[in-house]
Amino acid sequence: MLTIDNVWQLENFVKQKGATIGTKLGFVGLGQGGGKIVDAFAGIRNANGNAQYPVLCINTNMGDIQNLQNVDRANRLQLKGEEFEKGAGMDPAKGKKAMAANGEIVFETLNRVMHNTEAIVVVASLGGGTGTGSINMVIDVCADYLGKPVMAIVSLPNSHVDENVNAFEALKELVPKLEEYREDGEGNSYRVLENIVILDNKKIIEEHIEAVEQGSTEVANLSWDRYSNYKVASILHEWNVVTTLESDKTLDAEDFKNKLLFTGGVLTFAKKKINLQSGDLKSENDLINEIVATYRERNVLANGFDYKNDAIAFGINIVMPKNTEKLLNKDTLEKINRQLQEELEGVPVYYGRSTWDSKHALVYTICSLRGLPERAKNLKQESEELLAKQKEREARQSGFAIDGDLSSRQERTSTRVRTGRAAAPANPFATTEEKQVETKSAKKFNPFKE
Incomplete structure (x- = not known):
């Protein structure tokens, strides 16, 4: 039986005689969430152990890239720059800036990894910084300069004020591309974005919790996000294979691609x-x-x-x-x-x-x-x-104001005359006995000596 990561079982027909990939898809994961989703696609292998899809991951945070399990290390690209090296910090503007600053190496790598594909699938989790900020830019570049149909897989965040706002702004720019047509240098018309697959993390989390409570074997020992990633990877792959099976009534790979996938x-x-x-x-x-x-x-x-x-x-x-x-x-x-x-x-x-x-x-x-x-x-x-x-909530918060004056104050004057700053021992937190020993051996403080 074939699996993803030796965890998620694929249906057995994917390895029967004649079964193959119908459409040669390539996957580009942006940011942490996008990287994890395409890592699941990278984990899909045939009976000979060969990867079924070319995959590229792009991120600002090297730690996220290193945690991937299946993506070839040559296809993991960190966006360089002193202000980006620790991630985009849920700031889409920073994610977009990081992609633009690394544009040459990104384009070169996209060309190398995606050259033999029929379509490119750009994947991101909306709500964060790198993926949210760069997905529209990457889709435009793939559509305009790589000459291949472009698809998208995006996830909506679980309810969170910052992530919701980020996701809304990105989706507002993304969705109109489904109906936008452009012309290449030879006058040929093309749709910017062929389709979008939307994952609702809120729905998936609720479904996962319910399945765990019911003792479902499908979700055993799986976090909700891995469950979600395997779900989308397995169903798209199984659809892509089932169109190639022998049949007297076939929905074949060309119909699947041109009549269902590339429909805007x-x-x-x-x-x-x-x-x-x-x-x-x-x-x-x-x-x-x-x-x-x-x-x-x-x-x-x-x-x-x-x-x-x-x-x-x-x-x-x-x-x-x-x-x-x-x-x-x-x-x-x-x-x-x-x-x-x-x-x-x-x-x-x-x-x-x-x-x-x-x-x-x-x-x-x-x-x-x-x-x-x-x-x-x-x-x-x-x-x-x-x-x-x-x-x-902010309006209800008490704040930090300390108002008013004290009604009276008892004046107290020290009888000790200060002639300068007290010389502190090397360790002012030492015990009394330790301080006495230290004081005897310490030299006098000279503020003028270098």
Whole structure:
């Protein structure tokens, strides 16, 4: 069985005969959070132990870079400069300045690591300094000068006044790139940003806590952030492989790339494992309803999408056990397609079916939307509420003022006449006996002697 870091299990179909990478993606991690996410992608290897994706990490803080587990050391780049060497300190302006100051080496390294990719995925955790401050700049450079489609994976912070404000400002600049077109030197038009995947850390933390309380084996001994990183890495990789499996009804790699990934939308993924032996599946309609419901109830990374109004394109791929293909024949697939089209009226649906050696069925969905998840939509309001609470708290604080005069004061005059500063022993904290010994041997203080 293949895993990420010997911790997170990938589905077995990724190593079956004929399975390969559909789209050659390269990942660029910015800052601490972005670096950790792409480190998970760097941990994905094939049956021969070879890395599946080229990965580059860029950060101001060397400590964060050194803590990565899987990224090749030649592909870890520290942004140099005396004012940046200890990190950007949750200051996006400093992160942007650090990237600009190191522009030549950054561009050279991007060219080297990403030269053989079909698309570049820029990854950052919004809220901090380096990733938040530099992500828009890096996306522009990749789109304008590397001549490759650019995607983005970003995470929204758990509620925190400083991080929320930083995330809002970065997202406000980032999202319009989905609808921005530019021309290259030969007059060819290109979209600046092909898609965004949004991870809601607040949602993921709550989900992780609930899973731990329920004793889920999936999250055993995993912190919430590693759980999140493995989630996004595994589902994108499994989607990228499932499009290459042999099938009589294929959603192939080219359709996945051109009809679903490169659509100028926010991408959302869902995944469900269905036990075909379950007594709950008593008819074909039960199976169809279970499959179709996947996108509504099994969203992996964020919640609160308006599928009915915002969907641009929808993809579904069902991986069935080899001995049960008849349960999902072409007629059943068409019924699934029609039900999805009824729910997502006017949205093109791309669907495929594959097989694998398992007792369970797997359902993967992907949807591209011209709309944000609920928390991203409300990030401005959430940030303003946090700022208001901060101001209210500051207004309630007692402060440091000491007002008024004492009503009376007893005057006390020393009878000792001071003729100069007392000569302190070498160790004024020594015991009385030690001071006496020290005083006998000490030379007189001479303030004029060099």
